[in-house]
Amino acid sequence: MERAELLALLERAKAEGWTELDLAGLDLVELPPEIGELTQLQVLILGKWDEETEKWKGNQLTTLPPEIGQLQNLTNLDLSYNQISELPAAISQLKNLTLLDLRDNQLSELPTAIGELESLTTLHLGNNQISGLPAAIAQLQNLTTLSLCENQLWELPAAIAQLQNLAELDLRENQLRGLPAAIAQLQNLTSLDLSGNQISELPVVIAQLQNLTSLDLGNNQISELPAVIAQLQNLAELDLRDNQLRELPAATSELKSLTTLYLGDNQISELPVAIAQLQNLTLLDLGDNQLRELPTAIAQLQNLTMLNLSYNQLRELSAAIAQLQNLTDLDLRDNHLSELPASIRELPNLEHLDLSGNPLPIPPEILCRQEQLSENLWGLYYESQTILDFYFNSQRDPKPLYEAKLLIIGEDSAGKTSLVRKLEDETCQLEPQEESTEGIDLLPWEISHLDGTPMRVNIWDFGGQEIYHATHQFFLTKRSLHLLVADDHKENTDFYYWLNIAQAFGDNSPLLIIKNEKQDRQCQPDDRTLRGEFSNLKESLSLNLETNRGLDTIRAKIQQYLSSLDHAQQIIPAHWANIRTVIENYSQSRNILELGDYFDLCWKNGFSTEADMLAASQFLHDLGICLHFQNVPSLKRFLILRPEWATVSLYKILDNQEVKANFGRFNDDTLEQLWDESNELQTRNALLQLMKEFALCYEIPDCKGRYIAPQLLEKERLDYDWDNTDNLILSYRYQFKPKAIFPQLIVALHEQIEQIEETFRVWKHGMVVTNGSARAEIIEDDRYSEANITIRVSGSNKRQLLTIVGHELDKINRSYDRLTYEVLIP
Incomplete structure (x- = not known):
């Protein structure tokens, strides 16, 4: 934001008596002294976590003006994700401040003035370069939350023990080798995070933290726990991941309130029978250990809902697993299981079952499938019913598919x-x-x-x-x-x-x-x-x-x-073999099949769930029998029974000499002329949707029925004026860039391509897009040794447009597995 714009905003805030001012993500390099005039402010945000983009939005502030001390009514001050290296002494004047967020800055120390913020209840100092704390921090007697994660602390200062009201203490990702005995004085502490340090043993005084409910010791060097840990009777969550434990400490079985126990990434080879005493346990993580078998005692954990046994050496699964009637998630990936007990089907609440990486006759399409988690995010989903139905059906009536x-x-x-x-x-x-x-x-x-x-x-x-x-x-x-x-x-x-x-x-x-x-x-x-x-x-x-x-x-x-391909001798259930034959027969007389009609065929051929039907169509897709793009919502609604028909139809447009001569421009008349093989309108619409989703074309804005194929655009760069003043520049440098990426980007941004009269500023390797107040020039350099896409933005509100373009390009890049690139700011 330009200085004049910022001053105008501050003036408006002053005139209208704003109590909250959000300046996060505006690229500010300094705050003007006029900030001190907003004496009515209660909340000032100069950096924050953006839930929508899942990124930090900060500024480029290196200092704060002394006038910040005039904001006497301020209760919340968020300075996260800036470049502040020191705090002004005037910070001590903010007597009503209850929250101060300084995470992700360049602080190496705190001024003693920090001790004068007597109303402070929450202090975030994570991800700085702090190696020590001033003794004055002991004056913050109202402090309940203190985060010092990702700093350079070698030891915990004794002064911290005087913070008698402290409830949450975050010390993860430092270089602590131990804890001082004074830690026992924090009697109100409920949460202590010590993960990512170099701690090899805990002091016995840890047992005096009687109100502790959460203790995170993950990623340290602990080989055993002191027996006195059993005295932490209020402890609900204990994290011991990534340590050097060879056995489960006997003392843990006495933690009756424990609901969550993380023991992953250790060297545990067996579980004691005493684990059955943890009757309140709902989550047990034993992943990445050396377990060869499970004790039957584990079946007594009746409240367990999540059990992680991945990356162990289990060769069989005990039938006693069926007694865990509340289990919803079971992770068994990367073991040595070659068969499953029939009793596993007796888990009524089991929803997610991960068996990948085991020598079981189950294809990957069944073991896991992609599920849409949000509008633009897909993740792996493991549906237990589909997996178990496939496994036991194929065991009962196997059909080898070569x-x-x-x-x-x-x-x-x-x-x-x-x-x-x-x-x-x-x-x-x-x-x-x-x-x-x-x-x-x-x-x-x-x-x-x-x-x-x-x-x-x-x-x-x-x-x-x-x-x-x-x-x-x-x-x-x-x-x-x-x-x-x-x-x-x-x-x-x-x-x-x-x-x-x-x-x-x-x-x-x-x-x-x-x-x-x-x-x-x-x-x-x-x-x-x-x-x-x-x-x-x-x-x-x-x-x-x-x-x-x-x-x-x-x-x-x-x-x-x-x-030698894994699936070349795939054993499949009889109803899968049947639907494969039905699909091939249907392809003799039709090109596409609506999803609802496909489901009807599946019901008639022995399928019992839609998840099983979708797994089967994905399997047939991978074999090349049909095409079903389940990860694309607009294409999921139909199956293409003859892939060669679809590709030939698409390229009838792209190979057409008239379309080429018009540099990729065509219209509905072209489609009707080239797709006139008795295709119904519904079929033509499906083909057009396929072209749009593949970024083979886009519809020209405000010109219904007229399209452009970006791969056929003019190669020559267009002429246009450009303002080089204060441009924001971003360059994506690829180790390898698929040729489809830039056409996909053109399609993604086509509604914002700049238009002058009848001319759109887009060509095969470049385009100019605009949001009205800013313009972005996007150029592709497609030489192999320099596979770059460079974005430069001019005008006002540049950052917003740069964010939009970058978001679309990032989304396209994420759709390619194993794509390696870096984002550079020249």
């Missing part, structure tokens, strides 16, 4: 389609000039699994032209085998690009490089270096399609890697 997906990628004219033809029939005669694949071709292929069973392979042959790269993220699915075909007589194969693409979207699915030799000349990528950087790259193989040299080896390798 099926896999083979994805063939590479530059245009590299020989991908020729390779597919040779894999199907090595005697076929290739045309001198193969037609380029438009979009994606899908072909069925049958090979033998290594155990001799016939295996169906769904081949996806991707077009190599850049226009087709935009949909890679939606079709390069996990649990597949990738073949990267490279033309030997051209040096245009960007191995790093393709390997990054496969790794980012394929969830570490295995990949083979196929070097297509032409005219007996070989291309020689640096295999050793590439394998060192890409764990999914397995081998690099040579092939001559004219003589078939190397074809048998490649076919054998494909058979080997497809057979």
Whole structure:
């Protein structure tokens, strides 16, 4: 905020008698002396936690003016997330101050004047550089909450023991090696956080803190607890994560009020029978230990709702687990469980069950699925009923499914389609000039699994032209085998690009490089270096399609890697096999299936829950049988039964010469003309929605029925005036940037693209957007060595527009797994 704007705001606050003033996130470098005139202020906010963006909003203040002392009515002063290195002596004049928040600054010490704030009840000093406290802090006799987390305290000063009313003390993330005996004087302490220090033992005086309800000792070096800890009879929460405990201290069994016990990341190999005495326990965390079995005594914890046993060495699950009738969450991931007891189905309240990382015959789509947690946030969701139904149904009536997906990628004219033809029939005669694949071709292929069973392979042959790269993220699915075909007589194969693409979207699915030799000349990528950087790259193989040299080896390798895929012999319940057949039959006569109709088919074929139905459609999506984009709300409502029909339909628009000549502009008439294959309006709407969600096009604002495909925009940068005064600049530098990111950003911001008469200031690698008071120029530099997106903003209220653009780009970046980039401020 400019100084003139700030002064005008202060003047208005003074005239209208404001009692609260929020100046957080305005990029202030100083407060003017006029702040002292707002004597009516009770709350002054110069930094705060923003719940909406989940980020701190601060300023760039390094000092406070002495006039701050004139705010005699101030009760709350929030200075968090600034760059303040010292407090003025005038701070002592704020006699009515009850809350002072100084977290995330540059303080190395506190002035003795702090002791004069006798009304203070809450003091936040976290994330500074404080190594000691002044003795004057003992004068803050009304203090109930003191946070000193993330500082550089080596010891706790004795003066702190005089804060007799202190109820909450946060000392996490310091360098404390122990506690002074004087800690026992804090008789009103209810919460003590000592996590992230270097404490190896607790003093026995800890037992005198009789009102303590929460004690956090996580991430220290504690190998045992003193027996006197049993005297903390009011303790409800005890955190001992990430220490050096080899056994559960016997004294903990006497903590009758304990409801929450964290013991994760220790070296515990067995649990004592006495654990059954903790009858009020609702949460027990034993993750990342060395447990080989559970004692039956654990079944006596009747109030337990959450039990974490992940990352242990359990080989079986005791049937006694069924006695935990109130259990809602059970985490068993990364153990050695190969079967489940039938009694696990007797847990009536179990909602979330995590079994991932165990040798159980359950596909990932069942073990966990993505659930929308908020408008823009997705997380993993583990639904116990679906998991258990699948497991026990497949045990009762198993159907082996020998099926896999083979994805063939590479530059245009590299020989991908020729390779597919040779894999199907090595005697076929290739045309001198193969037609380029438009979009994606899908072909069925049958090979033998290594155990001799016939295996169906769904081949996806991707077009190599850049226009087709935009949909890679939606079709390069996990649990597949990738073949990267490279033309030997051209040096245009960007191995790093393709390997990054496969790794980012394929969830570490295995990949083979196929070097297509032409005219007996070989291309020689640096295999050793590439394998060192890409764990999914397995081998690099040579092939001559004219003589078939190397074809048998490649076919054998494909058979080997497809057979070794986790799901290649997947055991599925009979009703899953049935719906897979039904879906394939339906695809002979229709292209899409409404979600409600799909559910009806599932009900008729033995499914009992919608969660089970969605898990099945995700499984079929990953196999390439159909497409169901469950994570996209507007696309979740239908299944695309024929993926090749969808891709061909999309690229009928993008490959159309008239659309290309108009630099990506088209309208509803174009859609009706090119999608006239007896498609109903509902089907055309589904295809259009697919294009919008894939960022293949957007509808021009205020021009209903007119669209722009950003990949086909003019390459030349447009001319426009720009004010270089006081620009805010932000640069995103990528180690690897998928080609679809910038078109996605254009689509995300299309409603704010600057328009002058009939001209929109947008081109293939850049755009200008505006919110009326500020303008942002966004430029993509797409050279591999400099994969950057740079944003610069001019005008007033720059920060707001920069935040909007950055938020949209961050959201797109988060949608890509394993994407590495840094945000730079020049």
